Amino acid sequence: GQNIDQPxxxxxxxxxxxxxxxxxQTSGFNGLFWYQQHAGEAPTFLSYNVLDGLEEKGRxxxxxxxxxxxxxxxxKELQMKDSASYLCAVRPIxxxxxxxxxxxxxLQVFP
Amino acid sequence: ExxxxxxxxxxxxxxxxxxxxxxxxxxxxxxxxxxxxxxxQGPKLLIQFQNNGVVDDSQLPKDRFSAERLKxxxxxxxxxxxKLEDSAVYLCASSPMGTGFFSxxxxxxxxxxxxxx
Numbered sequence: 001g002q003n004i005d006q007p008x009x010x011x012x013x014x015x016x017x018x019x020x021x022x023x024x025q026t027s028g029f030n031g032l033f034w035y036q037q038h039a040g041e042a043p044t045f046l047s048y049n050v051l052d053g054l055e056e057k058g059r060x061x062x063x064x065x066x067x068x069x070x071x072x073x074x075x076k077e078l079q080m081k082d083s084a085s086y087l088c089a090v091r092p093i094x095x096x097x098x099x100x101x102x103x104x105x106x107l108q109v110f111p
Numbered sequence: 112e113x114x115x116x117x118x119x120x121x122x123x124x125x126x127x128x129x130x131x132x133x134x135x136x137x138x139x140x141x142x143x144x145x146x147x148x149x150x151x152q153g154p155k156l157l158i159q160f161q162n163n164g165v166v167d168d169s170q171l172p173k174d175r176f177s178a179e180r181l182k183x184x185x186x187x188x189x190x191x192x193x194k195l196e197d198s199a200v201y202l203c204a205s206s207p208m209g210t211g212f213f214s215x216x217x218x219x220x221x222x223x224x225x226x227x228x
Contacts, residue, residue, distance in 0.1 A: 004153075033216060042115075042202065042219035043154070087153050097142045097208060098167055099217055101153035 004102035006088050011108045012078050020073045020086050020105045028093030034062050034073045035087040037104065043087055046073070075107075083109045113137065115220035117203050123226045129191035132223045136184070136205030142166075144217060145178055145188050146202040154202055160186065161208060193227045200224050 003025045012018040024032070031050040035043035047055055049064035049071060061074040073086055085104040092098055116135040124130050136143050142161050146154035157176065159167040163183040171178070175194070180186040190197055204217040 042221050044219070045216040048216060089153075095159075095167060097161065097206060098156065098159060099144070099204075100156065101146075103151075104153045 004088055004090060004100065006086075006102045006105045008103065009106045009108070011110065014078055014080060014109055014111050016078050017074065017076050018078060018107065020075070020088075020107065022071045022073075022088030022102060024069050024071075024088070024090050024102075026069075026090055026092055026100075029066065029069075030091040030093045032062075032064055032071050033089040033091070033099065034060075034071075035089060035101075037085045037087060039084070046086075078109050080109050080111070083107060115203055115205055115218055117201075117220035117223055119223055120221060121224050121226075123228060124193055126195055126227050127192040129189065130193055130225065131187050131189045132201050132203075132225075134186045134188070134203030134220060136186075136203070137218055139207065140205035140218075141183075141208040142206045142217075143180055143186050144202075144204040144206075145186070146204065148200045148202055148222070150199070157188070190225075193225075195227050198225060198227045 005023045033048050034046040036046050037043040047062040049062050054063045059076045064071045085106045087104045088102040089099045118133050144159050145157045147157050148154045157171045158178045160180045163180050178188045200222040202222045204219045206217040207215050
């Protein structure tokens with residue numbers, strides 16, 4: 001089975017850096033996604049990691065360690081519009097089109 | 112490119128009534144998903160189609176929920192009869208069929224917010 005853990009809530013200040021962690025236990029693993037979801041809206045894709053290491057995309061970076069079952073999403077130069085939920089999702093190796101989501105981390109950015 | 116279309120956006124029904132949701136995926140996407148998202152939680156996969164076949168429906172409450180994708184394009188999800196705990200946002204998503212290691216992301220529709228009273 002799969003178990004995906006994320007902190008429920010985080011707060012940060014505008015202009016700061018925040019790291020959102022995700023740990024997973026899965027019987028087989030084929031990649032990890034991060035999605036952003038603003039309140040009342042659909043999730044939108046942020047990043048995908050399948051190999052160990054850091055993927056950088058503008059202000060957002062995502063890191064994966066397959067051996068540790070660990071990922072994080074790093075948000076730099078925080079803006080008010082970054083207030084949203086951040087969802088970690090894994091693709092199991094037995095069904096490479098399936099997406100299993102964690103509970104999500106609600107981030108609030110304050111001025 | 113047009114995104115994933117869902118309707119209706121909102122629906123309020125009484126418990127024990129039935130309801131249906133419709134989804135039209137991005138053109139050419141073989142895989143279609145229905146997720147249930149209860150307030151404050153992450154999306155939970157209900158059913159996954161590849162073309163018109165079911166790949167995974169292990170978490171679909173089959174005594175009351177049903178879904179079909181008859182022609183491998185659009186899909187409907189039905190609840191009959193609804194319970195109070197079915198109040199949630201129902202999200203439809205689609206993706207091109209993955210190629211194993213080089214999986215692609217799923218694109219989500221705006222969702223249908225269902226309230227059962």
